Each structure stands twice: as structure tokens, then as C-alpha cells.
Amino acid sequence: MNAPDRFETFLLGDGEKKITETVVTSMSNCSDFLLKKEDHTLGNLLSEYLKRADKVLFAAYKVAHPNVAEVLLRVQTDGTITPREALISTCKLLVSQLGHTGREFQKELALRQFADQGDQGGAGDGL
Numbered sequence: 310m311n312a313p314d315r316f317e318t319f320l321l322g323d324g325e326k327k328i329t330e331t332v333v334t335s336m337s338n339c340s341d342f343l344l345k346k347e348d349h350t351l352g353n354l355l356s357e358y359l360k361r362a363d364k365v366l367f368a369a370y371k372v373a374h375p376n377v378a379e380v381l382l383r384v385q386t387d388g389t390i391t392p393r394e395a396l397i398s399t400c401k402l403l404v405s406q407l408g409h410t411g412r413e414f415q416k417e418l419a420l421r422q423f424a425d426q427g428d429q430g431g432a433g434d435g436l
Contacts, residue, residue, distance in 0.1 A: 318378045319346050330393060339367070339385040340392035348372060352380035358399045364390050 321327060325345060333339040344351065352370035359368035359382075367385040384392035 321346060333383070333385075336385055338388045338392065339383065342382040342384065342392075342396060344380040344382060346378045347380045348378060349380075352382060354403065355382055355396070355399060358403060359384055359395060362395055362399060365395050 327345055329343045329345075331341045331343070333341055349372055352372060356368045356370045359365050364387050365384060366387055367383065370380050370382045372380055382396075384395055386392050386395050390398075
């Protein structure tokens with residue numbers, strides 16, 4: 310079978326870096342970021358949020374092969390910030406937004422569980 314072992318798709322090897330940056334010399338203010346052990350989920354999310362940033366001119370990603378857990382993300386900025394700074398600020402924004410979403414979910418879940426307890430408590434009195 311050609312598929313890699315499952316653990317190889319998400320665990321980094323010894324000395325392996327999660328993200329490496331390569332400056333694209335043929336384009337101004339442009340870098341390629343290779344994200345190891347990632348797939349379309351993170352590639353698409355980062356690419357779409359980078360496109361929303363004011364100082365980002367171009368953002369796109371590709372996955373070279375489905376059996377290789379690597380995403381190549383290309384980012385070009387207007388020069389007022391570096392592509393690395395754009396990626397870092399986008400990651401910080403996403404962490405903040407996803408943290409907020411997680412807190413809201415936990416709050417709604419707790420309210421739902423509380424309401425379900427109330428429904429179960431009143432079921433035995435014949436109302």
C-alpha cells in the first residue's frame with residue numbers, strides 16, 4: 310500500500326521544522342512557506358484569511374500530492390510588511406477568533422445541559 314502510516318501524517322520527525330520559509334527572488338516581497346504535516350484544511354484557511362489582509366497582494370496554497378502531508382503557501386505583500394509578518398498576524402487573528410468561537414460553544418453547551426437537566430427534573434410530576 311502506498312499510503313504512509315497514520316502517525317507520519319501528523320507527527321514531526323526529530324529535528325523536523327513545522328514551517329520553513331523560502332524567499333521568492335523572482336517576485337518582490339514574496340515568500341513560500343512549506344507547512345509540514347498539514348493538508349487542505351489549514352492551507353485553505355490561511356490562504357483565505359491572508360487574502361483579506363490589507364497589505365497582502367497575493368496568497369495561495371497547493372498540496373503537491375495527497376499522500377504527502379505538506380502545504381506550500383505563497384504570500385506576497387505590498388512591502389510595508391514582510392510575508393512572514395503577514396502570516397504571523399493572520400495566525401494570531403485566527404487563534405483569537407477560534408478561541409472566541411470555542412468559548413461561545415462551551416457557554417451554549419453548558420446552557421443546553423442546564424436546560425436538559427431542568428426538563429428531566431420536571432418530567433416525573435405529571436405536568
